Amino acid sequence: MSALVLALRNAPAQRVDVGSLNPTALAGLSLADIAALTLSVGKRTVRVDDLFELSGDDSSDVVFRGDCSKLERIGAGMKSGRVTIEGDAGAYVGQGLLGGDIVVKGSAGAFCGTGMKRGRIEVTGDVADFAGAAIPGEMKGMAGGLLLVGGNAGERLGDRMRRGQILVSGNAGDYCGARMIAGTIAVAGKVGAYPGYLMKRGTLILNALPAQMLPGIVDCGSHRLGFLSLLYASWKGLPGPFGALDASACTVRRYMGDMGVTGRGELLVRGG
Amino acid sequence: MIINGVSIDDTFAEAFGMRGIRLIITAYNETWALNSANAMTGFATSVIACGAEAGIERLLSPAETPDGRPGVSVLLFAVSSKELIKQIERRVGQCVLTSPTSAIFAGLEEGDPVPLGKTLRFFGDGFQTSKQIAGKRYWRVPVMDGEFLVQDTARMVKSVGGGNFLVLADTQVQALEACEAAIREMRKLTDVVMPFPGGVVRSGSKVGSKYKALSASTNDAFCPTLRGATKSELDERIGAVLEIVIDGLTDASVKKAMEVGMREVCKIGAAGGIRRLSAGNYGGKLGQFQYHLREILK
Numbered sequence: 001m002s003a004l005v006l007a008l009r010n011a012p013a014q015r016v017d018v019g020s021l022n023p024t025a026l027a028g029l030s031l032a033d034i035a036a037l038t039l040s041v042g043k044r045t046v047r048v049d050d051l052f053e054l055s056g057d058d059s060s061d062v063v064f065r066g067d068c069s070k071l072e073r074i075g076a077g078m079k080s081g082r083v084t085i086e087g088d089a090g091a092y093v094g095q096g097l098l099g100g101d102i103v104v105k106g107s108a109g110a111f112c113g114t115g116m117k118r119g120r121i122e123v124t125g126d127v128a129d130f131a132g133a134a135i136p137g138e139m140k141g142m143a144g145g146l147l148l149v150g151g152n153a154g155e156r157l158g159d160r161m162r163r164g165q166i167l168v169s170g171n172a173g174d175y176c177g178a179r180m181i182a183g184t185i186a187v188a189g190k191v192g193a194y195p196g197y198l199m200k201r202g203t204l205i206l207n208a209l210p211a212q213m214l215p216g217i218v219d220c221g222s223h224r225l226g227f228l229s230l231l232y233a234s235w236k237g238l239p240g241p242f243g244a245l246d247a248s249a250c251t252v253r254r255y256m257g258d259m260g261v262t263g264r265g266e267l268l269v270r271g272g
Numbered sequence: 273m274i275i276n277g278v279s280i281d282d283t284f285a286e287a288f289g290m291r292g293i294r295l296i297i298t299a300y301n302e303t304w305a306l307n308s309a310n311a312m313t314g315f316a317t318s319v320i321a322c323g324a325e326a327g328i329e330r331l332l333s334p335a336e337t338p339d340g341r342p343g344v345s346v347l348l349f350a351v352s353s354k355e356l357i358k359q360i361e362r363r364v365g366q367c368v369l370t371s372p373t374s375a376i377f378a379g380l381e382e383g384d385p386v387p388l389g390k391t392l393r394f395f396g397d398g399f400q401t402s403k404q405i406a407g408k409r410y411w412r413v414p415v416m417d418g419e420f421l422v423q424d425t426a427r428m429v430k431s432v433g434g435g436n437f438l439v440l441a442d443t444q445v446q447a448l449e450a451c452e453a454a455i456r457e458m459r460k461l462t463d464v465v466m467p468f469p470g471g472v473v474r475s476g477s478k479v480g481s482k483y484k485a486l487s488a489s490t491n492d493a494f495c496p497t498l499r500g501a502t503k504s505e506l507d508e509r510i511g512a513v514l515e516i517v518i519d520g521l522t523d524a525s526v527k528k529a530m531e532v533g534m535r536e537v538c539k540i541g542a543a544g545g546i547r548r549l550s551a552g553n554y555g556g557k558l559g560q561f562q563y564h565l566r567e568i569l570k
Contacts, residue, residue, distance in 0.1 A: 163404065184403070201401060226375050226421040227403050227412055229339045234406040247340055264401060 001058040003084075004034070008066030009053055014042045015090060016051065018064075019073030023081025023100065026059035034059070064089075069109070075102040078119075091128070092135075094121045097145060107151065111135055116164065117144040122239070126151035129173065132166045132185075133159035140181060142166065150240060155192065158185045161202065169240035177204045180265060184231070188241045198258050199265035206269050209255075217257035217267060224251045225268070273566045277542025278549060280565050285436045285530065286553035287561040290319075290349045291356045292431030292521050293386060294329065294379030297368055298343035302331065308371035309344035312363045316348070317468045320477075320488060324359040325349045325433055325519050327465030338377045339421065345379055347465045349433045349519045353384065356428055361391055364422070369395065369413070375421035378408075380521075383427035389413075390424050432561055435518035435526035438476065438494065438550040439537055444512035446545030448472070451514045453540065454533035461532060463525035464518050473515045476552055491552070509547055523561060531568045538569075 006021060016039055026034055035049035048054070056063075060081040064074060068089050075083040076095040083102045085093075091109035094102045097116035104112075107125035113132045127149050132142035133156055140162035147166045155173035158166050158180055166185045174192035177185050177199050186205035193212035195204055205228075228250040235242045252268040273280040297312070299305035309328050316326035326348040337343035348363070350356035368376045369392060378388065389411035393400040396413040402424065403410050409424035439454075441447035455471035458464065466472075481489035492498050493505040494513045506513070516533055520526035540546050551565055 182402075203403070223418055225412070225419055226339050226341075227405070227410055227419070229341075230405045230410065230421075231403070233338075233340070264399070266401075 002056040003061040003063045004031075004054070004056040004059045005063045005065055006048070006052040006054060008064075008068065009051065011067035012041060012051065012070045015070050015072050016041050017073050018071045019076030019092075019095065021048070021062065022075050022078035022083060023060045023062055024078040024098075026062070029059060031057060072109070075100070075121075078102075088125070089123075093123070094119070095135075097121065110154070113142050113145070113147040113166075114138070115140075116142050116147070120146045120148070122148040122150075124150040126170070127153050127157075127168075129154035130156050130159055132157060132161050132164070134161075142183065148238065148240065152189070153187070157187075158183065158202075161185070167235070167238065167240065167242045169242070177202060177265070180204075186242060196255075196257050196265055196267050198261050200258075200262045201264045203265070204267045205252075206267060207271075209267070209269060214258060214260075216259040216261075216263070217255045218259060218263075220254040220256050220266075222251060222253045225254070226250060228252065228268075273569065275538040275541075275569065278538045278546050280534075280569055281548060281550040282566060283551050284553055284556070284565065285434070285551035285563040286556060286559035287432050287434040287436075287526060287563065288351075288558070289560045290325075290351060290431050290433035290519065291353050291428050292347060292349045292433075292519065293356060293360065293383075293426055293428040294345055294347050294521065295360075295364070295388075295426060296332065296337060296343050296345050296377045296379045298332075298337045298339050298341040298375045298377070299371070300341065300373035302342040302344075304371065304373050305342050305344045306331075308368050308374045309346050311367035311371065313346050313348070313465075313467075314367075316359075316363075317473070319349075319351050319355075319433070323350065323355060324363070325465075325467040326363075327467045327471075327519075329462060329465055330459070339375055341375075347463075347519065347521065349431060349467075351433075353386075353428065357386055360386060360388065360426070364388065365392055365395075369415070369420050369422075372417050377423045378426035380427040380429060383429040386426045386428045388424060388426045389422035392420075392422055393424075395420075429521060431519070431521045432523055432526045433519040434559065435520065435530055435561070435563055436515055436552050437530055437534055437565065438513055438515050438548075438552065439546065440494075440506065440510045440513050440548040440550060442509060442511050442545035442547065446540075447512040447514045450537045450540050450544065450546050451516055454516060454536040457536045458516070458518070458529050458533045461525070461529050463522060464520040464529040466516055466518055466529075468517055471516060473517055474513075476513070476515045479554055479558075494550075505550070507547075515552065526561070527563055527568060530563055530565075534565065534569060 088106035134141035152170035171189035178197040180199040180202040255267040313326035332343035393411040476491040477488040
């Protein structure tokens with residue numbers, strides 16, 4: 001069996017919700033059945049084979065090919081299997097993901113991984129604003145699983161994040177971890193202004209603090225935190241700098257906040 | 273059956289179903305891991321009065337522990353799930369949480385859940401935080417030397433307590449040295465602990481007593497000083513009897529430990545003053561497990 005390849009015939013001019021084209025939803029369908037499924041493009045309804053050229057037969061391994069930057073909700077709600085996007089992806093990649101792997105071999109649009117509960121999303125390029133964050137109207141953003149970003153992340157990374165881990169190899173924008181409820185965000189590069197804005201709980205692991213810090217983030221000193229050795233060990237082998245961390249290097253400078261809310265969140269600056 | 277001059281009694285050890293658990297204690301160095309483990313497994317020789325039977329299973333290298341520090345693996349056994357849960361909460365709370373630099377983790381992946389950090393976290397008075405790492409939940413409880421790291425839940429399994437054998441020798445010293453040699457070998461095994469001081473017990477008991485308040489009393493049939501005054505199991509050559517009691521996570525591990533221990537004693541043999549091997553039982557009416565000495569050594 002070979003991967004089910006969905007190759008765009010032409011880059012769509014409008015956004016297309018392709019959330020239904022995931023391994024869980026396609027399980028048991030023949031290529032003809034999949035070709036006959038319909039998608040909404042603006043106010044038009046089109047067949048899948050109007051938009052994509054289909055090949056392959058393994059619907060547990062779906063590959064999107066072409067300029068996918070207008071394709072939204074790729075892999076949304078899937079429970080298992082694998083989705084690969086060979087290029088940039090649109091917004092809401094892996095929304096509500098319940099399992100399986102999504103790999104974006106490019107950059108992803110806004111709200112990547114929003115509401116995901118399990119599984120793994122790997123974006124080799126950048127993610128736009130609000131990755132792992134709550135969409136408007138939702139109380140919480142990412143609620144589990146792993147979001148790996150090879151490049152940079154936009155603003156409000158992990159806004160209202162509830163659980164899970166986000167690892168960014170590059171930089172993160174302003175208000176990283178804003179309103180965070182729990183979970184872990186690690187950034188290997190620089191972070192923008194005011195990380196941890198109104199965070200209640202959760203952990204931000206950084207290499208350095210930005211110049212613009214909130215007054216509600218308070219210094220608690222330099223400490224060895226044992227849980228970091230378990231955390232780093234669990235990241236061993238991941239692509240990017242986090243996969244090669246020394247599990248015994250657990251000394252960090254600990255800041256707690258945001259004291260404007262419950263103040264049980266923490267910013268851990270590596271190297272202490 | 274006679275091995276190297278040691279007569280093997282045609283009898284069996286009678287053991288009981290218990291609930292058992294393995295926990296892993298780590299610390300800054302081996303000394304502090306042992307300090308904590310020794311305290312936690314202290315006063316845990318017999319469920320008759322200690323609530324639990326416990327011991328150190330083995331030392332763990334940093335590569336074998338979850339947090340990459342030196343560690344100790346301990347086994348605890350109790351007569352019921354409820355009692356084991358109570359004992360763990362007390363012993364971990366008083367002996368591990370209190371011990372500098374310590375952390376504690378579940379040592380079994382399968383079994384019924386037992387709260388570990390789930391209850392101890394409340395010591396953090398609201399400052400405790402949890403982390404889910406690789407599918408497991410941990411609690412970080414702030415303490416005066418930093419943070420106490422404890423896994424949320426451990427696992428307990430059905431296990432075996434009370435495997436045993438008796439070493440009958442010419443003299444007290446000969447019996448003791450034979451038991452020491454047996455314990456040295458038995459401690460190389462996993463899944464078992466010998467919960468008495470040094471692994472050896474001298475006060476074997478029988479069920480009941482002439483005193484109504486006591487449920488167990490001295491096993492007079494094996495007391496050499498009563499040889500002429502009671503219905504003794506000892507002949508005139510036996511000067512001392514010592515017992516090794518074994519608790520294990522599985523039936524097979526208890527059996528293996530008994531075999532290893534008895535064979536070590538038999539190596540010393542009659543030349544070293546060892547006359548007989550026997551075992552403690554209650555006529556086979558109380559325990560779920562029977563370990564027949566001659567079957568084990570055949």
